[in-house]
Amino acid sequence: MRQNMGMTYHRPIFPILAMALTPTPLASGTIDDMPRNVLFVAYPDVSLLDLAGPQTVFWAASNYARARGLAGYCCLTVSVSGGAVPSVEGTTMQTLALESFDTRMIDTVIVPGSPDIIRVAQNSAALIDWLRTTSGKVRRVASVCSGAFLLGYAGLLDGLRATTHWAMHDRFRALFPTVDLDPEAIFVQQRNLWTSAGVTTGIDLALAMVEADYGHEIALNTAKELAVFMKRPGAQPQLSEILITQSRQVPVFESLHLWIVQNLSKEALSVEQLADYVGMSPRNFARVYKQKTGRTPAKGVEHFRVEAARRLLQDPHRPVDQIAQECGFGTEERMRVTFQRHFGLSPSEFRARLIR
Structure with a gap:
């Protein structure tokens, strides 16, 4: 049984850092002709590295893709209401409102985590409803770290294998007993749903997506540019x-x-x-x-x-x-x-x- 969570959203008044780009529709042309729109979901107290790590992977991969005549990605930071959203570390991001997107424009949705994800989830009914409605209409939905809890509350992971940060396994199992939680993997793909473990594993997940989209060479070059020690497979243990x-x-x-x-x-x-x-x-x-x-x-x-x-x-x-x-x-x-x-x-x- 899902918890009934009311939505409270406070738009902070801080100087903002513009991170969103103009969306590119996918309604015409081939998949290689048009940039793939990747939405990074922000909310108050989101973990900045959960969001910025994968976002940087897609940005760097786009440079290599375009050098080969491919469209690459269009990275967009979004939130329920749009506007300024503070991360838990204190950095404030400028976001676009979810309602401004036709789902036909969206290729991939990335849902970062938060150290206080249970409280976040209890105040994110609108976001959870949007994830529930949108997941079947886009090519991929992914979570980073405790972002898996938001997918869990949306009912997207029921009966599927998934992973999340090792320190939150017991809490996740208690809330979502029908999910086949993999306590070892750094990321898991099931159907069009991807989940990853703690923090930097979002980078591994994003590299795997880049490889699926544009091949091994572009993914490897991206990993090299970001000085990633190695491109890790999803089954590598969270704690080596x-x-x-x-x-x-x-x-x-x-x-x-x-x-x-x-x-x-x-x-x-x-x-x-x-x-x-x-x-x-x-x-x-x-x-x-x-x-x-x-x-x-x-x-x-x-x-x-x-x-x-x-x-x-x-x-x-x-x-x-x-x-x-x-x-x-x-x-x-x-x-x-x-x-x-x-x-x-x-x-x-x-x-x-x-x-x-």
């Missing part, structure tokens, strides 16, 4: 093993973990090799590593192998036996046993779940 180990305050092993990731194809990463890298005796290294990370060295290496394999399984054309070799499992059977132990699924079953 590198990040998890860093959060455990073990700086003494940070360079070791990076070295392990860079050398995963080596099947034999022994305690002796790892100990030698950090200049410790094998016995002392094994003791200190378990004390600092909560895992034996062998289990630590295994977790890095599994994470790398999960990422590579996103590519349906890459053979499983090749992935097993690249990640240092040695054989497909050894990788299968490891995946069964971690996930209760074979690598092939795990891949089928990722791309379904």
